[in-house]
Amino acid sequence: xxxxxxxxxxxxxxxxxxxxxxxxxxxxxxxxxxxxxxxxxxxxxxxxxxxxxxxxxxxxxxxxxxxxxxxxxxxxxxxxxxxxxxxxxxxxxxxxxxxxxxxxxxxxxxxxxxxxxxxxxxxxxxxxxxxxxxxxxxxxxxxxxxxxxxxxxxxxxxxxxxxxxxxxxxxxxxxxxxxxxxxxxxxxxxxxxxxxx
Numbered sequence: 575x576x577x578x579x580x581x582x583x584x585x586x587x588x589x590x591x592x593x594x595x596x597x598x599x600x601x602x603x604x605x606x607x608x609x610x611x612x613x614x615x616x617x618x619x620x621x622x623x624x625x626x627x628x629x630x631x632x633x634x635x636x637x638x639x640x641x642x643x644x645x646x647x648x649x650x651x652x653x654x655x656x657x658x659x660x661x662x663x664x665x666x667x668x669x670x671x672x673x674x675x676x677x678x679x680x681x682x683x684x685x686x687x688x689x690x691x692x693x694x695x696x697x698x699x700x701x702x703x704x705x706x707x708x709x710x711x712x713x714x715x716x717x718x719x720x721x722x723x724x725x726x727x728x729x730x731x732x733x734x735x736x737x738x739x740x741x742x743x744x745x746x747x748x749x750x751x752x753x754x755x756x757x758x759x760x761x762x763x764x765x766x767x768x769x770x771x
Contacts, residue, residue: 623685624756628747631684631693632762634677635743638700639766641670642738657718660731664711667738671704678746686752693746703741706734 646663650656678697683690710730717723747753747763757763 622756622759624752625759627681627684628753628756629760629762630681631678631746632744632757632760632766634674634681635696636762636766637673637677638670638738639743641666641673653721653724654718656728657714657724660728661711661714664707664714664731664734667707667735668704668711671700671707675700675704684746684750684753686750689750689753692749692753696741696743696746699741703734703737706737707731710734 645666646659648656648663649659675697678693678700681693684693710727713730714724714727717727742748744757744763744766747757
């Protein structure tokens with residue numbers, strides 16, 4: 575998917591610097607949160623069920639995209655701060671995934687025969703990454719104050735974030751020509767394609 579690159583370039587750079595500085599008491603550069611200006615209010619004609627479904631799909635994905643655009647900053651000034659703020663960041667990621675998963679699960683199958691494989695695949699990937707993010711958060715909380723263990727746990731957190739960066743959020747639409755066409759008629763999907771402001 576398209577909206578992930580800018581957010582994650584800054585985020586993974588911050589996590590990488592944090593891993594290197596967590597035990598040194600140095601401050602990482604602050605990355606300001608970005609508001610992508612995404613809105614979940616949409617109007618799709620009732621006579622276009624594929625576009626309505628695509629719009630609801632993109633609405634569900636928007637929860638995660640918004641969360642990622644406004645992640646809290648990691649503060650590596652001390653191992654304790656690095657642990658606490660990394661845990662907060664991962665809690666935010668888990669919350670965004672939970673919201674997107676709820677929307678995707680509630681959506682059900684698309685109104686196109688044999689076209690649900692992409693949505694199911696995205697749900698499976700989101701659920702797997704959510705589990706890994708929560709495990710990384712719990713590990714960070716468990717090793718709080720131990721610089722070496724914190725650095726290792728932050729590495730796990732970064733690997734989890736890298737997996738999110740590699741996701742194709744719109745796979746559930748793009749793999750099916752009828753849904754890919756419906757995506758173009760869905761306002762929520764068009765907003766996902768807009769660059770961050």
